Amino acid sequence: MTERLQKVLDYIDAHREEYIEELCRLCRQPSLAGTGEGIPETIELVREQIRKIGVEPELIPTDGNPVIYAELEGESDRVYGCYDHYDVQPVDPIDQWESDPFAAEIRDGVIYARGVADNKDGLMTRICAVDAWKKACGTLPCHVKFVFEGEEEIGSPNLRAFADAHPDLIQCDGYVWEGGEKEKDGPCEVTMGVKGLLYVYMKVKTAPRDAHSMYAAIAPNPAWRLIHALASMKNEKGEILIDGFYDDIIPPSETDLSYLDADPFNPEGIREYLGVGAFIGGETDKKKLLYDLYFRPTCNICGFTSGFQGDGSKTVLPSEASVKIDFRLVPGMDPDHIFDLVRAHLDRHGFTDVELIKGSGEPAFRSNLEAPFTKAIINGLEKLYNHPVALKVSSGGTSPMHAFCHKADIPAGMFGASSATANIHAPNEHLACDAFIEMIKINCAVMEELSQY
Amino acid sequence: MTERLQKVLDYIDAHREEYIEELCRLCRQPSLAGTGEGIPETIELVREQIRKIGVEPELIPTDGNPVIYAELEGESDRVYGCYDHYDVQPVDPIDQWESDPFAAEIRDGVIYARGVADNKDGLMTRICAVDAWKKACGTLPCHVKFVFEGEEEIGSPNLRAFADAHPDLIQCDGYVWEGGEKEKDGPCEVTMGVKGLLYVYMKVKTAPRDAHSMYAAIAPNPAWRLIHALASMKNEKGEILIDGFYDDIIPPSETDLSYLDADPFNPEGIREYLGVGAFIGGETDKKKLLYDLYFRPTCNICGFTSGFQGDGSKTVLPSEASVKIDFRLVPGMDPDHIFDLVRAHLDRHGFTDVELIKGSGEPAFRSNLEAPFTKAIINGLEKLYNHPVALKVSSGGTSPMHAFCHKADIPAGMFGASSATANIHAPNEHLACDAFIEMIKINCAVMEELSQY
Numbered sequence: 001m002t003e004r005l006q007k008v009l010d011y012i013d014a015h016r017e018e019y020i021e022e023l024c025r026l027c028r029q030p031s032l033a034g035t036g037e038g039i040p041e042t043i044e045l046v047r048e049q050i051r052k053i054g055v056e057p058e059l060i061p062t063d064g065n066p067v068i069y070a071e072l073e074g075e076s077d078r079v080y081g082c083y084d085h086y087d088v089q090p091v092d093p094i095d096q097w098e099s100d101p102f103a104a105e106i107r108d109g110v111i112y113a114r115g116v117a118d119n120k121d122g123l124m125t126r127i128c129a130v131d132a133w134k135k136a137c138g139t140l141p142c143h144v145k146f147v148f149e150g151e152e153e154i155g156s157p158n159l160r161a162f163a164d165a166h167p168d169l170i171q172c173d174g175y176v177w178e179g180g181e182k183e184k185d186g187p188c189e190v191t192m193g194v195k196g197l198l199y200v201y202m203k204v205k206t207a208p209r210d211a212h213s214m215y216a217a218i219a220p221n222p223a224w225r226l227i228h229a230l231a232s233m234k235n236e237k238g239e240i241l242i243d244g245f246y247d248d249i250i251p252p253s254e255t256d257l258s259y260l261d262a263d264p265f266n267p268e269g270i271r272e273y274l275g276v277g278a279f280i281g282g283e284t285d286k287k288k289l290l291y292d293l294y295f296r297p298t299c300n301i302c303g304f305t306s307g308f309q310g311d312g313s314k315t316v317l318p319s320e321a322s323v324k325i326d327f328r329l330v331p332g333m334d335p336d337h338i339f340d341l342v343r344a345h346l347d348r349h350g351f352t353d354v355e356l357i358k359g360s361g362e363p364a365f366r367s368n369l370e371a372p373f374t375k376a377i378i379n380g381l382e383k384l385y386n387h388p389v390a391l392k393v394s395s396g397g398t399s400p401m402h403a404f405c406h407k408a409d410i411p412a413g414m415f416g417a418s419s420a421t422a423n424i425h426a427p428n429e430h431l432a433c434d435a436f437i438e439m440i441k442i443n444c445a446v447m448e449e450l451s452q453y
Numbered sequence: 454m455t456e457r458l459q460k461v462l463d464y465i466d467a468h469r470e471e472y473i474e475e476l477c478r479l480c481r482q483p484s485l486a487g488t489g490e491g492i493p494e495t496i497e498l499v500r501e502q503i504r505k506i507g508v509e510p511e512l513i514p515t516d517g518n519p520v521i522y523a524e525l526e527g528e529s530d531r532v533y534g535c536y537d538h539y540d541v542q543p544v545d546p547i548d549q550w551e552s553d554p555f556a557a558e559i560r561d562g563v564i565y566a567r568g569v570a571d572n573k574d575g576l577m578t579r580i581c582a583v584d585a586w587k588k589a590c591g592t593l594p595c596h597v598k599f600v601f602e603g604e605e606e607i608g609s610p611n612l613r614a615f616a617d618a619h620p621d622l623i624q625c626d627g628y629v630w631e632g633g634e635k636e637k638d639g640p641c642e643v644t645m646g647v648k649g650l651l652y653v654y655m656k657v658k659t660a661p662r663d664a665h666s667m668y669a670a671i672a673p674n675p676a677w678r679l680i681h682a683l684a685s686m687k688n689e690k691g692e693i694l695i696d697g698f699y700d701d702i703i704p705p706s707e708t709d710l711s712y713l714d715a716d717p718f719n720p721e722g723i724r725e726y727l728g729v730g731a732f733i734g735g736e737t738d739k740k741k742l743l744y745d746l747y748f749r750p751t752c753n754i755c756g757f758t759s760g761f762q763g764d765g766s767k768t769v770l771p772s773e774a775s776v777k778i779d780f781r782l783v784p785g786m787d788p789d790h791i792f793d794l795v796r797a798h799l800d801r802h803g804f805t806d807v808e809l810i811k812g813s814g815e816p817a818f819r820s821n822l823e824a825p826f827t828k829a830i831i832n833g834l835e836k837l838y839n840h841p842v843a844l845k846v847s848s849g850g851t852s853p854m855h856a857f858c859h860k861a862d863i864p865a866g867m868f869g870a871s872s873a874t875a876n877i878h879a880p881n882e883h884l885a886c887d888a889f890i891e892m893i894k895i896n897c898a899v900m901e902e903l904s905q906y
Binding site: 155195197199206207208209211212213214215216217218219220221223224227228230231234235236238270274275276277278279280283289292293296298300301302303304305306307308309313314315316317318319321323324326328350359360395396397398 | 608648650652659660661662664665666667668669670671672673674676677680681683684687688689691723727728729730731732733736742745746749751753754755756757758759760761762766767768769770771772774776777779781803812813848849850851
C-alpha cells in the first residue's frame with residue numbers, strides 16, 4: 001500500500017456520509033430507458049456530479065439515449081476506463097417493494113433503491129474515486145475516462161454504433177466494467193470476460209384463430225410442429241444438433257483452464273440457490289460445471305407459448321406456437337452466423353414454415369490476462385485485501401464488452417462489492433453502505449496500481 | 454306424412470310465438486355449472502315447463518347438479534329418450550357480445566343468447582314437441598323420457614355414476630342427443646356416434662422459481678425436457694409412438710365406411726372455415742379426410758406454457774413447463790388404459806420426472822345403425838324433408854354417449870336445425886326462430902316414425 005493511496009482511503013472514510021448521500025441522490029432520480037422516464041433529469045444530475053470533480057462532461061448523441069463522456073488528466077500515461085450506465089430496470093412488481101424504489105431509504109446500514117446495485121453504485125464509485133484522489137492528493141494517479149451509457153437495461157441497442165463511431169474516445173488501457181460481486185467475507189472476485197448472446201424468436205402460425213380440437217385429426221397443429229423443429233435442434237443429452245454450431249469455437253487456453261481450480265464457484269451453494277435437485281447429468285464436479293458455465297454455448301428455451309393458457313381443460317387446436325430462445329455464445333461464435341446456421345438447419349430439416357426472427361446479438365469477449373490493466377486489477381486488489389483475488393476468466397452471463405473492447409484488444413474487468421443476493425432486477429434492490437464505500441476504495445487501489453505500469 | 458303428424462306440425466306453426474317465448478324465457482335465466490350461478494332457478498323453470506305438459510319431473514341427485522328426469526306415457530311401447538343439458542357455457546369475453554347474453558334479444562328473426570343453440574334450444578324442442586303432440590292429438594305416439602343434466606359444459610363429471618346407478622331410468626329405444634346441425638339449404642345431418650376423449654396434463658418442474666438463463670449451461674430446463682418427452686410420443690409424420698396405443702382399436706366396418714361417400718363434409722369449405730393453408734400432408738381427398746376425422750385417434754396439444762410469456766425478450770431459465778393434451782379416441786380404446794400406456798411410455802423412455810395427471814376420459818361410442826331407433830330417425834327425417842338424410846357414423850368430437858348407451862347398446866343420434874356457425878361457446882351465440890320451430894317438428898316426425906316400429 002503506497003502512502004498516497006492510504007491518504008486517499010482515509011479521505012474516503014472521512015467523507016463517507018457525503019458519498020453515500022450523493023449515491024442516494026442519484027438513486028432518488030428515476031431513469032427508465034424503457035419508458036424514457038427521468039432520463040433527461042438523470043443526465044443533468046450525472047453531469048452536475050462530474051462537473052464537481054473538475055471536468056465538463058460531453059453528451060454524445062446516439063440513436064437512443066446519449067452517452068455521457070468525460071476525460072480526466074492524471075500523472076501517468078495509463079488510462080483507466082469506466083463503463084457504467086445511468087439507466088435502471090423497471091420497478092415491477094411494485095407491490096413487492098418494502099419502500100418506495102426511488103426513496104433510497106436506508107435501513108440498518110443498507111440502501112434500498114432501484115439501481116443502487118445495478119449500476120448507479122458503480123457509476124458513483126468512479127466519480128467518488130476521482131473526487132477522493134483529487135481532494136486527498138491534488139491529482140489523479142492516471143488518466144480516467146468515463147463512458148456512461150443510458151440503455152444498458154434495454155440491451156444497449158446503440159452501443160456498438162457508438163463504439164464504432166468513436167474509436168478514439170473509447171481507447172484506454174482497460175475498462176472497469178459495470179457489475180462484479182464480492183460477498184462480505186469472500187475473496188474479491190474479478191471477472192475478465194463474458195459469454196455472447198443470440199436471442200431468437202421462433203413461430204409457427206397455421207390458422208387465423210384456434211379451432212375445435214376434433215380438427216386435429218386433419219389440420220396441422222403448430223405446437224407439435226414447433227416441438228419437432230426444436231427436437232431436431234438439440235437432443236436429450238443436450239447436444240446442439242445445428243450443423244456447424246460448434247465449428248468456430250475457440251477453445252479455452254491452458255491459462256483459462258488453470259483459473260478454474262481457484263474459482264470461488266461453490267457447486268452446492270449454487271445448486272441450493274437455484275433450487276434444483278441436481279445439475280444436468282447429475283454433475284457435481286466443480287471444474288466440469290465451470291467448464292460448461294464459461295466455455296460451452298447453450299441453446300436455452302426462455303419461453304414457450306401455444307394454445308390454451310388458462311387453468312383446467314379446454315379442447316382446442318391452437319393456431320399459433322412461439323418460442324423464445326437464447327443462445328449463450330463463447331469466443332469465436334458470431335451471433336449473425338449462428339442465426340444463419342439455425343435458419344439453414346430448419347430449412348434442411350423441412351421446417352421452412354417455422355418463422356425465425358433475430359433478436360439481440362452480442363459476441364463473447366475475453367480479456368487478455370497478460371495485459372497491464374488485468375495485472376493492475378489483480379495486483380491492486382491483492383495489495384488492498386492482502387489476499388489473492390478470485391479470478392474468473394468469464395462470466396456465464398453477457399455484457400456488451402465486445403463492442404468496446406474487441407477491436408483494440410482492450411481488457412475489461414468486473415469487480416465490485418455488492419452481493420449476488422442484492423436483488424438486482426428484482427424488488428427491494430439493495431446495497432450496504434459499507435459495500436459502496438469499499439467499492440470506491442477498490443477503484444482507487446486499481447488506479448494507483450495501474451499508474452505504476 | 455301421416456295425418457296426425459300433419460296436425461301436430463300445423464299446431465306447432467300456429468303456436469310458434471308461444472314456443473319461441475318459452476325458449477327466450479329459459480335463455481334469460483343464467484345457468485352456469487362452473488360457478489353455480491342460476492342453477493337452482495333454472496331447475497325450477499325447467500320443472501315448471503315440464504309440469505305444464507302434464508307430468509311431475511323428478512330431481513335425481515348426483516354429486517354435482519341434479520338430473521331432471523321425466524317419463525311420459527305414449528301409445529306405442531317404443532321409448533323416445535332425450536338427453537339434453539340445462540347448463541350453459543360461461544359468457545366470456547363479455548365485451549364481444551352485441552347484446553346482453555341473458556337478454557335473449559331477437560334481431561331479424563334470430564335469437565341471441567348464451568345457451569340458445571347449446572343446448573336450451575334442444576331441451577325446449579323436446580318439451581314443445583310433447584306439448585304439440587298432446588295438444589294436437591291428445592296423446593303421444595310413443596313413450597318419452599327426458600334426462601336433462603346440469604353439468605355438460607364442465608365435462609359431465611357425474612353423468613356416468615348417474616347412468617350406472619339408474620340403468621332402469623336410462624333404458625329406452627334410443628336417445629335424441631344434444632347437438633346436431635342443419636344448414637339452411639343443406640340436407641338434414643344425423644350423427645350416430647362420437648369419438649372418445651382422454652385429457653391429460655403433463656408437467657415438468659425443476660426449480661421453485663425461474664433463474665438467470667446463464668445457468669442453462671448447468672441446470673436442467675423443464676421446457677426442453679417436456680419437448681423431448683413429447684417428441685418421443687409422436688413423430689413428425691403424426692404417428693403416435695406410444696407402445697400399444699393403436700392395439701385395441703376396432704376398425705370401422707364396411708357399413709361404416711360406406712357412409713363416407715354421402716357424408717356432406719366439404720373439404721374445401723372446412724379448410725376455409727379453419728383458415729388453414731392445407732390439411733395435414735396436403736390431403737384433399739374427402740374420404741381420406743373423413744377417415745381420419747372419424748376413425749383415427751389423435752394426440753393433440755391444446756396448450757403449452759413455459760417460462761416468459763410476455764412481449765419482447767427475457768433471458769430466463771424457466772422453472773416449470775406444462776402441456777395440456779387431448780387424445781380423441783375411437784371404439785375399442787379405453788381412456789384409463791391409454792392413460793396407463795402414456796405413463797408406461799414416459800417411464801420406459803426415461804421420463805420418470807415428467808408428471809402425468811389424468812383429466813376427463815370418455816370412451817368413443819357408435820350407434821347400431823340397424824336398430825329401430827336409428828331407422829326411425831333416418832326414415833322419419835326423409836319423410837319430413839322428402840330428401841335423404843346425411844348420415845355420419847361418427848362425430849369428430851366427443852359427448853358422453855358411452856355412459857348412457859354402451860351397456861344396453863342403446864343407439865343415440867344427434868340431429869338438429871342450428872348452424873355450424875351458431876357461435877356456440879363463443880360471443881353472440883344465436884339461433885334463428887325458424888330453425889327452432891323446425892327442430893320441434895323434426896322431433897315430432899321421429900317420434901311418429903318410431904311409434905310405428
